[in-house]
Amino acid sequence: MSTASTSLQQSMAETPAVIAELYLKFGESAFVRQHTAEGMPTLWLGREKLLEVLKFLRDDYRPRYEMLLDVTAIDERLRVHRGGQPESDFTVVYQLISYSGNCDIRLKVALKEPDLKVPTIISLWPAANWHERECWDMFGVVFDGHPNLSRIYTPPTWVGHPLRKDHPARATEMEPYRLDDDIVDTEQEAMKFKPEEWGLERKSDTSEFMFLNFGPNHPAAHGVIRFALQLDGEYVLDVVPDVGYHHRGAEKMGERQTWHTYIPYTDRIDYLGGVMNNLPYVMAVEKMAGIEVPERVKVIRVMLAEFFRICSHLLFFGTWAVDLGQLSPLFYAFVDREKAFNIIESITGGRMHPSWFRIGGVAQDLPNGWEVRVREFVDMFPKKLLEYNKMVMANTVIKQRTIGVGKMNTQDAYDWGMTGPALRATGLEWDYRKNRPYSGYENFEFEVPIAVNGDCYDRAAVRVEEMRQSCEIIRQCLENMPSGPYKSDHHLTTPPLKEDSKQDIETLINHFLSVSWGPVMEPSEVSMAIEATKGINSYYLINDGGSGSYRTRIRTPSFIHIQAIPFLSRGLMLADFTAVVATTDFVMADVDK
């Protein structure tokens, strides 16, 4: 029996401790329980109880739910298969994670039109700020008490809320776009940074502040992001990040694509992560379909994901050094990255966006002789890392520039939703691969590097060490690559193994259907998270029985991390600010989706 249905049955059979406790505390009538494919405790509750319940989960319940992982919404108005869920037009979804208890909980609040209001939870988690702005921007859900509920992805002049079902998904469904002179003027005016809107003063008793537009075209901004800096001389008093320049509506596209054809879009979310983006998506779909992938597939996936982790971290490493004013390491890092890409290319045929994972397997088997090139790499790379350590990490000026700069402790990291290397740099030893192994990570021996101070230097050091660990994982993949098929023989595998379709008409029809139309599965909800290059990346898919998803929610780490930049850089100098930006290691495509 597949794991998906087992966990579903388990979750139906027993009540998780947290739900029992909540029933006890707030009364069973306050909640409606929902069962999802991945078995995460999911409760519906009224908005008036929301703050109280979240506060209880954060502070009083043991184990504590330390971090707000995600806030999103669902437009339920066109949904057919609600499966006994409470009536709702728009549902706001909160997902919490407990690191101490290694468990999750999902809370849903049903809203009826036209009263789309929930209380803000910024008082509990400051990270909720941007999540709530995103929900307002995308769905038009109003968060009562939010200090500045403004658009975040779309421009301030935008009309409508893109992720609502009645909003067009393609430009061809709308009026032809015209940019007349008067529209240019209004748009320009709307883009102006007004410090008062963000509660910033224009001057103090002693000095008049300068507001500096750092980006969207700035060499150290790492993509199209704008930071409005409030400067006193060279000291950064406050920062207002402005994102959305890279917004492509990846979640909206998920509603138009089939389960299969959406895979290439995921590659382009964290465009430095390549196939690692495919992983949570295909695993989520596989969980819904009840597909158990063969061992060989798991190991191939792990190997490629780790290659991409190395590629991404190398890019971070090089640009970080350049941002601090060291020219050469970037080129060394790129030479190695090139070698890794050559291997990826010879395996997948693509370099940065191979879109190579498939529902139920991978696109092809490994090519002949792949071991030779991979072995060359794993023998070469650790030596290179030692060199980098000497050149950059042990450099006195780099240390002076980064130690103690942009510090945060674990509690700050919880508050700001920091995951991945940024969280581990504060001293919390928690890695999805280790604590909740997926895709067979439990079979690998590797360490989770952590640091103590949570400053810029530590964040970089953790990533450098992670590259070494990734290299070790790749070596283990190389030495223990299981034999077997590269695709599962489940009928929902897309596209299915060609050989089978030659055997009988039944499999041929299946093949035909899932290729031309797309695989169709039982309606369900599922979410799947992984330890991506930059933190926790999760896909929350709602299947309404169609050939594609009804709602695709992508929780990207970069989006949340950017929100912490003001917290990290207040009071620093301009040069430190670039160090903080560099070590936040975001990718704008991952921020803006």
Added chain:
Amino acid sequence: MFSFEVGSLLNIAFVLGAGLVVSIMMIWVERRFLGFFSDRLGPNRVGPFGLFQVIADAVKMLTKEDWIPPFSDKFTFVVAPMILPIVMLLSLAVIPFGPGVGVMDLNIGLLWIFAMAGLASYSTMLGGLASNNKFALLGSLRGAGQMISYEVFMGISILGIVILSDSFSLREIVEAQRDGWFVIPQFFGFIVFMVAGMAESHRWPFDLPEGEAEIISGYNTEYSGMKFGLFMIGEYIGMVVMSALIPVLFFGGWLAPFGLEFGNEIFSGLFWMGAKTTFFLLFFVLVRAALVRPRYDQLMSYGWLVMLPLSLVNLLITGAVVLYQAG
């Protein structure tokens, strides 16, 4: 053979020509060497070894749109980039490239160079201020601050040499090193001068007025085409001046080491001076490839708290020793 005399037309043509050619070729040398240092090739497409890259660059710069921002102070914006190459060429004039080779022999040669270096900072400051751009403003403020603080101990650092050679004339300073290079008695002076020299010519890692990771391109953010080119050429001439000045002050100028003189005195002098200058030019490039840019406040506190006391102590000890020896 030619008989050289300081200030003859031939001499002027030679120094100006050589100085300019070397400065311009440094663009190619630097890019090529940076390439080798960072595991890549550098420009190698235009001409043999990419040597004509310089010409391609020049053509590109001259044919680019010469844009003057409408929001700038136009007169200052145009004048600022001219200052730098002019004053740098003027300071090149007093450098003694060999016995009898040079444009001027000023008895205050050292002071002249300082005066010119001081004027060079106007280029950075005015360029940044005239641009009317926030990044340029930050860059020119950094430039001004850096210039003021590093010029202080740059001046003090070479006073030891003036004491030892009893002269401000660069030719006499070279002659005074016949018995031994000043780098030995003035080692700390040399270190301080070297660092300050890099800071003066805005070379990496002291290019904070440009610091591209922080302030895009600093004072020259708004510049394009040949106006930007003038800043660049000025920086390279400055680099040549600095690389020639260090041998003159500390490594015996045109004097041959270990009595390795050969042939005509002038040619031997030119050869050794050229060799020493080249060494320091390449050293500047290596430094650029290797070092990390410090933060602005770190740079300042390093200057005032380490370099200034060091140069003062050096001056004090030199003076004491000379007085003691004089009895």
